[in-house]
Amino acid sequence: MLLPQIILSGITAGAVYALVALGFVLIYKGTHVIHFGLGEQVALGAYLVIILQLYVGLAFWPAIFLALVAAGLIGLLIERLVMRPIKLQPILVQIIATLAIGLGIREGVRAVMGPQAWPFEFLLSPVPQSFMGLHFALANIAIVAAALIVMAGLYVFFNHMKLGRAVLATCENPVGASLTGMPVPAILTSIWVMASVLAAIAGILLAPIVTLSPELGLIGIKGFTVAVLGGFTSLPGAVVGGVILGTIETAAGIYVSTAMKDATTYLLLALIIIVRPQGLFGQRTVNKV
Amino acid sequence: MSPRLARWLGGLALLLVWPLVASEYRVFQAGLVASTAIIALGLIIVTGVAGQVSLAQAAFAAIGAYGAALFAVRLGIPAWFGIPLAAGLAGLAGYALGFASLRLGGHYLALVTMALTAIVQVLLIHWEDLTGGALGLAVTPLSIAGKELTSGFALYYVVAPVAWGMFAAAANLLDSRLGRAFAALRQSEVAAQTLGVNALHYKALAFACSAVFGAVGGGLQALQTTFLDPHAFGIIESVVLVAIIVIGGFRSIAGAAFGSAAFVLIPEMLGAFQSYKGAVWAVLLLLMIVFFPGGLAGLGVTLARRFLPMLTRSAR
Numbered sequence: 001m002l003l004p005q006i007i008l009s010g011i012t013a014g015a016v017y018a019l020v021a022l023g024f025v026l027i028y029k030g031t032h033v034i035h036f037g038l039g040e041q042v043a044l045g046a047y048l049v050i051i052l053q054l055y056v057g058l059a060f061w062p063a064i065f066l067a068l069v070a071a072g073l074i075g076l077l078i079e080r081l082v083m084r085p086i087k088l089q090p091i092l093v094q095i096i097a098t099l100a101i102g103l104g105i106r107e108g109v110r111a112v113m114g115p116q117a118w119p120f121e122f123l124l125s126p127v128p129q130s131f132m133g134l135h136f137a138l139a140n141i142a143i144v145a146a147a148l149i150v151m152a153g154l155y156v157f158f159n160h161m162k163l164g165r166a167v168l169a170t171c172e173n174p175v176g177a178s179l180t181g182m183p184v185p186a187i188l189t190s191i192w193v194m195a196s197v198l199a200a201i202a203g204i205l206l207a208p209i210v211t212l213s214p215e216l217g218l219i220g221i222k223g224f225t226v227a228v229l230g231g232f233t234s235l236p237g238a239v240v241g242g243v244i245l246g247t248i249e250t251a252a253g254i255y256v257s258t259a260m261k262d263a264t265t266y267l268l269l270a271l272i273i274i275v276r277p278q279g280l281f282g283q284r285t286v287n288k289v
Numbered sequence: 290m291s292p293r294l295a296r297w298l299g300g301l302a303l304l305l306v307w308p309l310v311a312s313e314y315r316v317f318q319a320g321l322v323a324s325t326a327i328i329a330l331g332l333i334i335v336t337g338v339a340g341q342v343s344l345a346q347a348a349f350a351a352i353g354a355y356g357a358a359l360f361a362v363r364l365g366i367p368a369w370f371g372i373p374l375a376a377g378l379a380g381l382a383g384y385a386l387g388f389a390s391l392r393l394g395g396h397y398l399a400l401v402t403m404a405l406t407a408i409v410q411v412l413l414i415h416w417e418d419l420t421g422g423a424l425g426l427a428v429t430p431l432s433i434a435g436k437e438l439t440s441g442f443a444l445y446y447v448v449a450p451v452a453w454g455m456f457a458a459a460a461n462l463l464d465s466r467l468g469r470a471f472a473a474l475r476q477s478e479v480a481a482q483t484l485g486v487n488a489l490h491y492k493a494l495a496f497a498c499s500a501v502f503g504a505v506g507g508g509l510q511a512l513q514t515t516f517l518d519p520h521a522f523g524i525i526e527s528v529v530l531v532a533i534i535v536i537g538g539f540r541s542i543a544g545a546a547f548g549s550a551a552f553v554l555i556p557e558m559l560g561a562f563q564s565y566k567g568a569v570w571a572v573l574l575l576l577m578i579v580f581f582p583g584g585l586a587g588l589g590v591t592l593a594r595r596f597l598p599m600l601t602r603s604a605r
Contacts, residue, residue: 034396084581091395093578095342096535099528100574107526107567218524223406224400263411270404273397274389 010120012140012209014246015147019202020223021072021230021238022154028232029171030191033083033094037102038199039220044105045071045200046207046216050118054226060121064204068197076195080187102217110214120207143205150201151239158235174228203230231279241280297457317441317513318553323452324510327550329533330459330542331502336531337539338463339495342395344527345386345402346503348409353504354381354428355413355420361429368431371384372508376501380439383500387493388551394478406524419549426517440516448509454595455502456503459542462498471495532574538584547585 010157027035048067052058057067082097122139129136157164170177170187178184203216210216226245230237245265253261269271290298300505308316326585332346342480356375366374390401413420420426430437431447438444462468470491473481482488511517529552537548555573 028396034399038401082575082579089578089582091342092336092340092342093582095399096531097575097578099344099531100571100578103525103528103532104568104571104575107565107571111564111568148401149601221403221524224403228400259411259415263408263415266404266407266411270401270408273393273404274400277393 002134005031006254007247008134008136009140009245010250011243012143012246013249014226014243016202016206016242017219017222017226017245018239018242019147019150019198020219021242022151022235023202024223024227025230025232025235025238026191026195026198028227029081030167030188031087032263033091033098034224034232035093035101036077036196036220037100037105038195039107039223040102040105040217041071041074041196041199042203042206042215042219042223043107043216044074044214045203046120046284047109047113047118047203048200048214049204049207050113050120067204068200070229071200072193072197076189078196079230081190083192084185084188093247102220106214106217110262113214115214117211117213121211139208143209146201146205146219150198154235163187163190173252217257221269222265225272228269228277228279234279237279293465297460298455301450302454304453304577305446306600308445312399313440313442316445319442320445320513321450321510321548322546322553323448324446324506324513324530325533325552326505327509328503328546329506329530329537329545330390330455331499331506332534333539333545334459334462334471334502334529334544335495335499337534337544338468338475339492339539340472341387341492341495342399343402343499344399344524345383345405345496345526346530346533347385347522347526348406349379349404349500349503350414350507350510350526350564351409351413351519352382353502354517354522355426356504357508358426358428358517359419362426368429368512375508376504379500380503381496384493384497384502387496388489391489391492392464402526403524405591406512406522406527410519410523411440413522420519421517425519426516428511428517431514432514438512441513444513451505452510456504456542456546463542467491467494501554512594529570532570534584536577536584538588540583541586544584544586551585 020038023038023041027033043121045067049060051062052063053060053068056066057064062227070246078101082101083094086093086097092228118189122142129138158168159165166177166182167190168186169180170182171191174184202219206216206219220247226241227238229241229244230239243269248268249264250262256264277283304424308319328350328394329344331349332343335341335343349486353372353375357368357371360371360374361368379475386402390398393401414423430439431444432438438447449589463471470481470486473484473486474488474491474495478488481491533548533552534544535548537546538544552570553572555569556563557565559569562569577584581591583591
């Protein structure tokens with residue numbers, strides 16, 4: 001297959017990975033916690049749409065809207081009920097708590113919806129089209145477009161809106177932010193809500209092109225890899241990292257074997273962390289005694 | 290005989306005698322608790338004591354289980370030697386992992402160990418010629434003087450004494466210079482280094498210890514389950530093991546036993562709600578973390594401290 005085709009396919013997957021990674025980066029910047037359950041929240045977002053369609057009888061789009069609201073609420077509950085009470089505990093305890101959140105969501109979904117795969121509606125037609133020798137589907141274009149819109153929204157939010165700048169200031173220096181009168185606890189909550197909604201959006205975009213089963217939660221690893229590539233503190237880094245991983249994966253799937261697609265991600269994750277923990281764009285941190 | 294030695298020997302005697310008056314099913318369950326506890330014990334050493342988050346424990350258990358099974362199938366080495374051999378290999382892998390992640394702590398260590406588990410699982414599933422792939426691998430039963438040990442009862446008498454030995458070894462290890470170095474690493478890596486603890490070497494050793502325990506437990510458990518499914522050695526299983534030690538109490542070796550017992554017995558209590566066992570387990574884990582960070586073992590100590598003085602006072 002041609003290189004442009006690989007990059008095109010890579011961008012589709014990469015755009016979604018980038019959304020997941022943005023959630024990780026947001027939470028990490030704000031609270032210095034890597035949320036190991038965010039991948040499961042991606043899967044949960046897609047499941048919420050199915051649940052609202054099947055059990056509440058909503059149409060597709062209202063179901064998506066309500067699912068995003070519900071995902072935000074879940075983010076709020078996670079921050080208020082779990083992460084805030086253990087804020088002063090050692091990092092080890094916080095990591096285990098986020099792992100527990102992921103396990104709970106995954107197993108809860110499996111218990112309610114079963115281990116089987118669910119069909120999920122496409123946003124646009126999945127029929128392959130051809131343009132200048134490149135093959136693509138409108139559904140994939142919709143994914144990239146939706147991801148770009150979300151990213152553009154985040155860019156405007158962080159650079160031109162008061163609340164967005166308050167969030168960045170809180171990430172940078174919580175004490176300083178609170179001294180200038182910013183409501184730091186509320187901002188931290190809003191970070192968890194935003195990350196949870198981002199995860200749900202990623203899940204809804206991803207569900208039609210992969211199989212929606214409890215295993216979808218393992219997408220979290222892709223998100224970690226992308227975030228690590230981008231340096232874990234850089235929002236643009238997460239976007240670039242997403243496209244890089246998407247392309248590498250697609251290439252590995254074509255040139256090596258489909259089985260090696262996921263293995264490539266895992267190897268990449270381990271290698272980058274060991275060889276270049278600051279990622280491609282991150283700053284190196286030095287431990288102060 | 291020191292009181293401590295007497296307590297340990299008393300414990301061994303109890304372990305060996307109670308199955309004589311218990312049902313076959315309970316003995317089988319106790320065997321599962323024992324093998325799970327050995328795996329969890331390794332995690333207590335590296336995570337609870339040395340403070341290094343590890344999501345690699347399921348991978349080490351897989352090395353023990355698949356290693357011993359493959360030694361038996363391919364080379365005809367019986368599990369008596371196969372498990373120690375596989376444990377040695379796992380120990381080397383653990384040392385290498387600890388060494389490779391020298392500069393990492395906290396989150397990044399969790400990510401690397403998670404990646405390792407994922408890689409091992411991909412190999413188990415896709416290296417079909419060696420591992421039997423997604424279909425799994427039958428385990429050659431343990432035999433003694435030509436007789437195969439397959440009943441839960443017989444295997445209990447293999448697993449329980451080994452578990453006793455591993456717990457005794459862990460207790461001694463943690464009381465030694467090595468154990469104190471591990472604890473120093475957890476409290477402050479930098480401070481430990483200024484006091485002459487070679488952080489890199491000891492970190493790697495902590496991982497090696499956890500790997501050896503994990504592999505021994507995994508190898509023994511394979512004999513009990515008689516069949517290896519590669520899907521039983523993934524990241525989720527590593528997280529479940531972390532849950533086991535947190536629920537049991539991850540600062541003391543007793544936590545491994547408490548947590549494993551809870552893990553084996555809770556599904557039975559759920560009865561018709563079997564499919565919710567994972568969710569119940571996760572909620573339990575969250576409750577423990579938020580309200581009782583000391584786990585079941587710590588809860589016992591807290592309750593004893595709180596109520597024992599009251600009892601003795603009222604008796605006076």
